[in-house]
Structures are given as C-alpha cells and as structure tokens.
Amino acid sequence: MAKIPKVPKTVLPKPPRQAVPPPPPYVPLRARPVRPQRTNLPNQQSPPHPSAQETPIAPPGTTRSDRLKQVWDERPRVSDIKRLTPEQLSAPTHQNRMNKWRQWTLFICGMSAFGMGLYGMQIYVSLTTAPDENAVPDDLSDRFDKEADGYDEKVSMAETMLFLNSRRKALMQKVRGHVLEVAVGTGRNTPYYPTKQCATVTLLDSSAPMLEVAKRKWKETHMEYFSRVFFKHQSAVDPITPPYGAQDGYDTVVQTMGLCSTNEPVKLLHSLEAATKEEDGQILLLEHGKSHYEWLNSFLDRTAPNHALTHGCWWNKDIGKIVEESGLEVVDMKRYNFGTTWWVELKPRKGMRKQLEDAAKEEVEVAVQKSWSWWSFWR
Structure with missing residues (x-):
C-alpha cells in the first residue's frame, strides 16, 4: 500500500527587528516631579500634595548663608496673609507652609525655655550651697x-x-x-x-x-x-x-x-x-x-x-x-x-x-x- 505524501511546511518570514529606543536621560530624584495622589471620587481632580511641588535646586555657587537667607525670605508674613482669600488660607499648600514654620518656632522656644530652666536650676543650687570664699584655694x-x-x-x-x-x-x-x-x-x-x-x-x-x-x-x-x-x-x-x-x-x-x-x-x-x-x-x-x-x-x-x-x-x-x-x-x-x-x-x-x-x-x-x-x- 502506497504512503500518502506529507504536505510541505510553509516557513513564514521573520518580521524585521524594530530599533530599540535609547533610554531616557537620567533625572535626579530631587528634581523629579511627584505625581499627584489619586482619589476614588469620579470626575474630580484632587489638589496636588504639598510635597509634590518641585524643590528648587540651588545653583552651584550658592553658599549656606545664601540658602538660609532664601529660606528666611520665604517665611509667611502678616502682610502677605492679609491679602489671601479664605479659600487660599484653607488650601493645603498654605496650611503646610504655616505648620512648618510653627514647628520651628515651637522647637526654638522649647529649647530656649529648657536651657533657661536648666541654667536657673544651676544658679539656684549655687545660691543655696555657696561655700565660704576663704575656703576656695x-x-x-x-x-x-x-x-x-x-x-x-x-x-x-x-x-x-x-x-x-x-x-x-x-x-x-x-x-x-x-x-x-x-x-x-x-x-x-x-x-x-x-x-x-x-x-x-x-x-x-x-x-x-x-x-x-x-x-x-x-x-x-x-x-x-x-x-x-x-x-x-x-x-x-x-x-x-x-x-x-x-x-x-x-x-x-x-x-x-x-x-x-x-x-x-x-x-x-x-x-x-x-x-x-x-x-x-x-x-x-x-x-x-x-x-x-x-x-x-x-x-x-x-x-x-x-x-x-x-x-x-x-x-x-x-x-x-x-x-x-x-x-x-x-x-x-x-x-x-x-x-x-x-x-x-x-x-x-x-x-x-x-x-x-x-x-x-x-x-x-x-x-x-x-x-x-x-x-x-x-x-
């Protein structure tokens, strides 16, 4: 009994290779914009988180005193706050800025009070246990x-x-x-x-x-x-x-x-x-x-x-x-x-x-x- 011939296989041509695009340029982590947080409410865009704002990078020749001066110039002033609307005053960005400066103020005042209290305690001990002047060599x-x-x-x-x-x-x-x-x-x-x-x-x-x-x-x-x-x-x-x-x-x-x-x-x-x-x-x-x-x-x-x-x-x-x-x-x-x-x-x-x-x-x-x-x- 004669064998039935097999159907020849058809070899499909390989598609041409696509050129791989080059990797994107490296961006420092500090300069990368942070994506705003998503909310579950539909058709409502949530305001960006205060930390999502891009932190300005200081120029190469900036000294420490210049950076401190820049931070001090950006402090919230009473004249600036009076010009803000109630919506701007309740905005998360403004609240975060005010809270940051309140924390520093409380920290400095607390450390100063602690130092003054400790110094006052030492003075009190010195006054109550003062030795005779002739006893000092x-x-x-x-x-x-x-x-x-x-x-x-x-x-x-x-x-x-x-x-x-x-x-x-x-x-x-x-x-x-x-x-x-x-x-x-x-x-x-x-x-x-x-x-x-x-x-x-x-x-x-x-x-x-x-x-x-x-x-x-x-x-x-x-x-x-x-x-x-x-x-x-x-x-x-x-x-x-x-x-x-x-x-x-x-x-x-x-x-x-x-x-x-x-x-x-x-x-x-x-x-x-x-x-x-x-x-x-x-x-x-x-x-x-x-x-x-x-x-x-x-x-x-x-x-x-x-x-x-x-x-x-x-x-x-x-x-x-x-x-x-x-x-x-x-x-x-x-x-x-x-x-x-x-x-x-x-x-x-x-x-x-x-x-x-x-x-x-x-x-x-x-x-x-x-x-x-x-x-x-x-x-």
Whole structure:
C-alpha cells in the first residue's frame, strides 16, 4: 500500500527587528516631579500634595548663608496673609507652609525655655550651697585638668546664649603677624583664626590636658598651617620667649576669659605687655566680670565661690580696675551682656618691655639666692 505524501511546511518570514529606543536621560530624584495622589471620587481632580511641588535646586555657587537667607525670605508674613482669600488660607499648600514654620518656632522656644530652666536650676543650687570664699584655694588649675575633655560641651550652651561666639570671631579678625594666645584652653578661638594674616601662632596654657585638646582641634581645623604653630605648656605669668623672627615681641597677643582664672591679674597683664612688640603691637582681651548694675553684681558675688570651685574662674572681678592698675594704654573698651562681657584693646607702653624683662630676671635671681644654702657645699 502506497504512503500518502506529507504536505510541505510553509516557513513564514521573520518580521524585521524594530530599533530599540535609547533610554531616557537620567533625572535626579530631587528634581523629579511627584505625581499627584489619586482619589476614588469620579470626575474630580484632587489638589496636588504639598510635597509634590518641585524643590528648587540651588545653583552651584550658592553658599549656606545664601540658602538660609532664601529660606528666611520665604517665611509667611502678616502682610502677605492679609491679602489671601479664605479659600487660599484653607488650601493645603498654605496650611503646610504655616505648620512648618510653627514647628520651628515651637522647637526654638522649647529649647530656649529648657536651657533657661536648666541654667536657673544651676544658679539656684549655687545660691543655696555657696561655700565660704576663704575656703576656695588660690590655685584652681586642677579644675581645668579634670574638665579638659568635656569642657566644650559644658560651656557651649552658655556661650551661645551670650553670643560669645560672634564676639570671639570679631576679635580674632584683628590678629596679624606673629600671634600669641594666652590661656588658650581647649582652643575655642581656633575656628576663627585668619591664618593668612598670621606669620606664626603660639598657643600657651598652664593646663597640659587642655593644651592637648587645643592641639588636636587646631590640627583638624588648620592642617595646612600646623607647621607654623607652637604650643607652650607654661604659666602666662612667667616670662614668655617669642619664636624666631619675633625677637622684638609678638605683633598680637590675645586672651579670652583668662583674667578670671589667675590670682595675679595685674602681673599677668604686665607679662603680656613684656611679650608684645612696642612699636605697633596690640593686646586683645575678651573677659567676663562685673556688670553695670549693682543687683547683678551682688548676684555674681554670691555665686562666685561656687562657680570658682566648679569651673576654676572668678566671674565677679572688676576688669576695668585691673586694667587701670596695670597702667597699659587703653585703645578701645566695650561691654556687652549687661556689662559682664568686656572687650578691651590695649597698647604696650614705650620702654616698659625692657623694664619688665629686667624685673623678671631679678625675681628669678632672688628666687635662686633664696634657694641657696650652706648645705650646697656638702653636696
């Protein structure tokens, strides 16, 4: 029996390949518009969510201060709100904008109230547990050795509330040439140094732990200038030797919050005068002390012993009287914060540098002679 032939298969031609379109250009996530939320109501378009508005991208050269200024200029004003209609006032975009600014206002007010309450509690404790002034030792340097690591955190809130950071920054803009900073502490002036105006910088403090923190902070802040910075561990009352190139004295001597920590403030100013260049040298001080008002001075006097035991400084000293007793020429003097913050610019007297150096040498010779005895022959 013959086989039935098979029907031949028909091979269909393959369709031509279509060109794959190129991928769309990449758009940053921040610049992508967000789709409005859908609602279940038919034939009703819901208003876009406030977060759906495109966030403007700042131009490349915009600084942080410019961005903050732009945000501040966009704050809701009373004059603008009065021009809005009731529908615009109830719009989600306007409500979201108002809520954002209310949150920031409440947060700032809450933090300020918390800080003031905490500070008031510390003052109350100081007043109720105030020790006798005679019980406070003359040498309080061990307080700085113990508080070196946590000193910045302890005083940061108080200095921020008193606007001392801006005072420090403005004071440091005046430094130039060979600079000596006395009582440097943990280096709270370090971020404000105009290094391009400084030939060398000498940082001096009697507390080794605090000077170590200042050294670490300077290395992190001004690494490129670290080779021209000298660290001296000594008392500012002792004679200070300037670096090479500044044999006539330092061009600028800076001290912030240092007179309160020594029991010989006049001698300290004389030591600073002896280290300053006589021709055009300058001494810049930022101190805290007595106020314009007697009620505040009485409060400072009552709390001074406890504050000295805790922080190592007397905040009720009369800075003006100390400067007057030193005899230095006053170039400028300003007072802030009810008169408790003193800004003082001094100028060294002509011929006093040589006299003060000779007097310091005589004191050293007298101390050596007193330490000599006939037992030296038997050594």
